[in-house]
Amino acid sequence: MAAKIRVTWPDGPVCGICFTTALRTRGSCPNCGQDRLLPGKNSDGYDICRDCAGITTNMTCEGCGAETERFRAGHCIRCVLRADLDALLHPHTPPDLSLKRLIGVLAGAGRPESVYTWMRGANTKELLIRLGTRSIALTHESFDALPGSRSVEYLREMLVHHGMLPDRDRQLAAFERWLATRIQDLAATPPIQAPIERFARWHHLKRLRQLASPGKSLNTAVRSAKQEITESGKFLGWLLAEHGLTIHGLKQAHLNQYLSEGPSTRYAIRTFIVWLIKNKEVARLDMPHRYAATKPLITQQQRLALIRHCIESTASPVGFRVAGLILLLFGQPVGKIAALKCLDLQPLPEGLHLSLGNVPVLVPAQIAPMFWDYLHDRPNQQTGNGASRWLFPGTMPGQHIHADAMMGQLRALGIDLGGARNTALRSLVQELPPTLVANALGYSYQIIHKHGADAGVPMAGYAGKGALPR
Structure with a gap:
């Protein structure tokens, strides 16, 4: 299984892998002081230049004259x-x-x-x-x-x-293509196609175009829109197949039957029903919200153990451990973490801060070096994605990592995503007024106050609107 010897140099035979490594080692030669390629070794084991090592292998590109590995026909x-x-x-x-x-x-x-x-x-x-x-x-x-x-x-x-095509929102463009295909698929059933097309274009597409802005991720909004459009189409298909009715014949009994007989995803038609009522296409109906029976939680001991694991583990890439710490410490949704920009990490006199809401929050001093080192050595920038503005660059040029890919890696770290986020938020509202937590972390006051109530925070803790101190 020994590697095949490619060349023999004064310091011994060199295999192909070591040859390539040697021809990518560059710096100041300790023997002559010149800054150049350092393929050789001296008697002390230090990397030295070709001339000092007595290497005769040609390492000069015939095209550009650079000292480097010759890749083909004498050229780099x-x-x-x-x-x-x-x-x-x-x-x-x-x-x-x-x-x-x-x-x-x-x-x-x-x-x-x-x-x-x-x-x-x-x-x-x-x-x-x-x-x-x-x-x-x-x-x-x-x-x-x-x-x-x-x-x-x-x-x-x-x-x-790289500026050779005009910028546009990739997620919005993909949704527009998906929507065109979806509407075309419904062409055989006009009673379903017509209301779905109106709902999709006048409500969801209009809203997504309003939300689209440079640097803002539409991932969650697009997912929700697709699910609501798909589920609404299924509902109209059921209404036509089971009762021979179009949307104009919809009654409360039909709606109740549909919701009670199927999975919880059927509640995704709520936006469609509300839109129909608002546009006077159906009579007023009672369309309930669906609330989760319980909120997933992990114990505080589990959360602290996961934080320690993210700090100390070397088995997982540092980028996903940094993402895990943002989730565990600040209770951020994975979609928002994936879309963070480099500028969201700010070195301030008091320390390294992370922008999540109205004011930057302090990154604990124990992990600040880990965040800083990662910022300056991010992955996926060696081909077409150089100088990415994203804190977590994806493999697609100019794009951040997809939320699904980040979710998979965080789960591989042993993190229960929903449980970790809920426990982090409950822990924070027990230490600080909920409104201050909302301002610092970018949550609505209603959501954070709900976490405060679930955590048993007394009403005295509900301070007025303000900013989390740096």
């Missing part, structure tokens, strides 16, 4: 990337500044080998060829017309991230 990986991309994209015939910039972004990535592998994939290569022949224009409309795939969305988001 970056020169190879530029040549291959130039052949695919033809940025000079006719001249296209955006394509020239795309070549520069890809060839200048922190991990060019990954870019080389990515662009050789069949789907990606076809997209690049079509960009080069100009059969795909650099517009969102052109990308929307392509069959949906991760390759298409990855390239699109890379172009947006």
Whole structure:
């Protein structure tokens, strides 16, 4: 199982992996003091330059002259990337500044080998060829017309991230495409399609467009809209199949029967029913809210043990441990944690602060270095996602990590998401006035006051509106 020997240098035989590692070690040579590649070792085990080590292997790119590993035909990986991309994209015939910039972004990535592998994939290569022949224009409309795939969305988001396509809300655009498909699927049953289309467009789509703003995540709002539209369609299908009625024949008895005979997800039709009543499409009906029978909780001892685990564990990536601490200490929803920006971590004279509500909250001194180190060494920025503004960058350029991916990792840390959040909030309202907690953590006063009541906080603790002291 020994690695295959690639070269033999004065300090011994070198396998392929060690060869690549050696040609990526750079710094000041302790023997001659020059700042250059340090592939060799001296008698004390320190990394030294090629000349001081007596290495004769050629390590100079014939294209750019850089001292580095020669990837192909005497050229480094970056020169190879530029040549291959130039052949695919033809940025000079006719001249296209955006394509020239795309070549520069890809060839200048922190991990060019990954870019080389990515662009050789069949789907990606076809997209690049079509960009080069100009059969795909650099517009969102052109990308929307392509069959949906991760390759298409990855390239699109890379172009947006680096300013070669105009920015737009990705979640809103995806919802619009989903909605068009959903309405088309209902075309065979006009009595269902018509009210669902009106509800979806006039209520949900209008609301999502109003909510959309730079840096704001629509993940939760889009999820809720999809569920309400889907469940409302199911309800109309049931009403037609079971009673032969359209929405205009709906009575209270039908509504009661539907809610009582099925799962709790049926209560997601409430917004639809309220919208119908408001628009005078049905008579006034009693549509109850659905409240959870209990709130999940963990014990304070379990919460403290999880906090310690997030601080001390080395088995999980530090980013997810930082996310776990934000959940366990400040009771934040995972969707909001995933959408935090780098600017939300602020070094102030009193210490490192995190912006969650109206005023920044202090990150405990014991974990502040962990947060600070993570901020300056975030993952997923070595290919098309460099200089990401997100505290938790995703694998898609310009996007933060998806909330579902973060949820899975936090559960792998042993965290009961709902229980941890509720226990954290109850602990905070027992220590501080609920209104101050609401201001600091970005919650509504009603939600935090409810947690205060559940925790048995006396009414004297319900101070007026204010800010949590720094």
